[in-house]
Amino acid sequence: MTTSLAVSTVIFALRPSETSDLKTVWIPLVRRIRDPYVGKWALPGGPLLSEEDLASAAARNLGETTGLDPQYLEQLYAFGGLNRSPGERVVSIVYWALVRSEEAARASEGENVRWFAADSLPPLAFDHNLIVEYALWRLRNKMEYSRIAHAFVGETFTLAQLREVHEAVLGRALDPANFRRTIEASQSVVATEQRLSGTKYRPPRLYRYNDAIDLADQGPLGPAYRSSRAPSPQQITPNPHPQERSTRQ
Amino acid sequence: MTTSLAVSTVIFALRPSETSDLKTVWIPLVRRIRDPYVGKWALPGGPLLSEEDLASAAARNLGETTGLDPQYLEQLYAFGGLNRSPGERVVSIVYWALVRSEEAARASEGENVRWFAADSLPPLAFDHNLIVEYALWRLRNKMEYSRIAHAFVGETFTLAQLREVHEAVLGRALDPANFRRTIEASQSVVATEQRLSGTKYRPPRLYRYNDAIDLADQGPLGPAYRSSRAPSPQQITPNPHPQERSTRQ
DNA sequence: ACAAAAGTGTTGGAGGTACACCCATGT
DNA sequence: ACATGGGTGTACCTCCAACACTTTTGT
Structure with a gap:
């Protein structure tokens, strides 16, 4: 009995909820077209090719099946x-990814790819329900001490937009005043001189992510380290993105 | 070119430092006896057998090469x-383990197995230096919000002993008074009526780990969840240990 | 008695929540 | 002018570091 190696990805995006007025967390799933669990929904994934590292495999597979280009991986x-997996031994190395809302909107949805609200999934193939649950737990945890929320917004953004991300992931409303101070204290954003126009009422200031401060989650595996060090594994935030702008002035 | 799957483990134990009077973190390494990196020191590990899950493979390998039985995995x-790995593609799933000092003391050390201070390692085979570095980072991180320190001590222990563990891992002294209050507030220990005798000066109270409170790190993958849930992956704290006692009365 | 660790009390600062309040803009 | 989100001020609470102090034992 041989054991095969696969790579799968849990992809997160924020979308308007069907019930609440807040956005909520959604994930795209693909329908199984092969034998174990045919017809069931499953995480996008596939075998690891011999000439690609793990993160590349995740990114490739994710792109091939959903057409998405993740902001964070x-x-x-x-x-x-x-x-x-019934019949065969499979070891799955699972990644999780964040995509921006605009990117998620243009994702190919069809007969075999569909978005689901992350906290009310149907029974999935394999152990994928548990995997998604764990990924969600990681996402929520990491939202509190890291700065991954930025992966969900554009290059410039208002604090209200950033707050909306936190609220969507955490599933509860946050105090705008306190949120502002917390973010400003963390130095993870820098104010631009631009403001977002076209809104009703007072135009909010636009902010930008502060690259100078590094996240320092992931420790020695983080990007900061790896560049200044020897051999190094995979695990990277993928290539940046053609950016849209929602500002003027 | 085929890609093979291996499992390795970073094993941590606390031992008296050579320089400082505090204990420090040590890890056992094995000498390579095969072709890539022959003679170099490396993490204990080996191929994944087809009928064992990942954690079992780690535990088995760890036992075979070092004779140790870990308290946490x-x-x-x-x-x-x-x-x-030069020549061949290897994907390594790496575990980390904690063993108690007494256990570590009776570990087989010889020509091909030796203990090293974790923060001053020689150049190791493969990318193992990076791996150890990351494992150390995780250990130190987790020491602050989890209760893994208990894996280093016996079944009953004084707060001074527990503090010694934290100090060894964190590499700095902690205020005994504040440490006591922090631990007591966390409810992770319960006082026994016994005291440790045979010491100079006032005999300290012995404590026991509080099983009632669960750690809730690891989220959905933690032991608490998995028992009440469906298929479930591997990843377990191994079987408990024949315990020694250092108390009387 | 006394030395030293065990254990308690007290203070001050950092950070986070709740909430009152002012500011600026499109309508 | 006014409604409303943007943005500031402030009081309070909890948690944690520092450190003075009391208690308890073996010698």
């Missing part, structure tokens, strides 16, 4: 239980 | 860079 966990 | 990361 990080390894989640390696699942290797004996009975994950 | 958790997955660290999957390393899958293309050039990790």
